[in-house]
Amino acid sequence: DAKTTQPTSMDCAEGRAANLPCNHSTISGNEYVYWYRQIHSQGPQYIIHGLKNNETNEMASLIITEDRKSSTLILPHATLRDTAVYYCIGLNRDDKIIFGKGTRLHILP
Amino acid sequence: EAEVAQSPRYKITEKSQAVAFWCDPISGHATLYWYRQILGQGPELLVQFQDESVVDDSQLPKDRFSAERLKGVDSTLKIQPAELGDSAMYLCASSFLYTEQFFGPGTRLTVL
Numbered sequence: 001d002a003k004t005t006q007p008t009s010m011d012c013a014e015g016r017a018a019n020l021p022c023n024h025s026t027i028s029g030n031e032y033v034y035w036y037r038q039i040h041s042q043g044p045q046y047i048i049h050g051l052k053n054n055e056t057n058e059m060a061s062l063i064i065t066e067d068r069k070s071s072t073l074i075l076p077h078a079t080l081r082d083t084a085v086y087y088c089i090g091l092n093r094d095d096k097i098i099f100g101k102g103t104r105l106h107i108l109p
Numbered sequence: 110e111a112e113v114a115q116s117p118r119y120k121i122t123e124k125s126q127a128v129a130f131w132c133d134p135i136s137g138h139a140t141l142y143w144y145r146q147i148l149g150q151g152p153e154l155l156v157q158f159q160d161e162s163v164v165d166d167s168q169l170p171k172d173r174f175s176a177e178r179l180k181g182v183d184s185t186l187k188i189q190p191a192e193l194g195d196s197a198m199y200l201c202a203s204s205f206l207y208t209e210q211f212f213g214p215g216t217r218l219t220v221l
Binding site: 042085087096097098102 | 113142150151152153154157165200202209210211212213214215217
């Protein structure tokens with residue numbers, strides 16, 4: 001798995017876009033970038049993943065730089081329910097997930 | 110929407126006792142995972158099943174932990190004897206082949 005680096009914590013005002021960065025400079029060509037989040041006292045929840053193209057689903061958008069060394073997860077209109085720990089993970093499709101410490105996102109009212 | 114079921118949600122036990130956790134994955138998901146999450150850390154994979162076969166148990170403390178998935182559907186994780194350091198959240202997840210994983214709500218274990 002590629003080593004990823006994320007800020008320990010971030011704040012975002014409710015209703016604004018939350019942009020969560022992730023550095024993965026050692027990612028290999030066949031490793032995907034996955035994002036999961038974990039709301040307090042719940043199991044992790046899959047958000048989105050991508051290889052090299054930007055991706056969007058009903059939860060978020062994933063922007064991957066052209067050199068694939070970093071990416072940004074965007075929650076377009078953050079709500080209080082988006083307060084969680086967000087994990088960025090680089091892995092092949094059949095690799096086991098290795099969770100780091102993630103970014104603790106606080107949505108402020 | 111289909112979900113991964115786990116029971117119990119909470120378990121308090123004394124050290125040296127045996128405990129067991131149960132997981133029912135999403136129907137049709139061949140791959141099942143057990144994770145342990147210590148407070149303040151990310152989940153750590155303990156064991157991975159593909160149908161009824163173990164494909165990765167390299168991080169499972171085999172002297173006290175065991176896991177089975179006899180019919181390739183639901184699974185049980187057992188600890189015997191429990192130690193104080195086993196206090197953690199135990200999470201089960203499932204996936205269809207090697208796609209994204211769906212996690213259950215977890216079992217919070219407290220060992221006294």
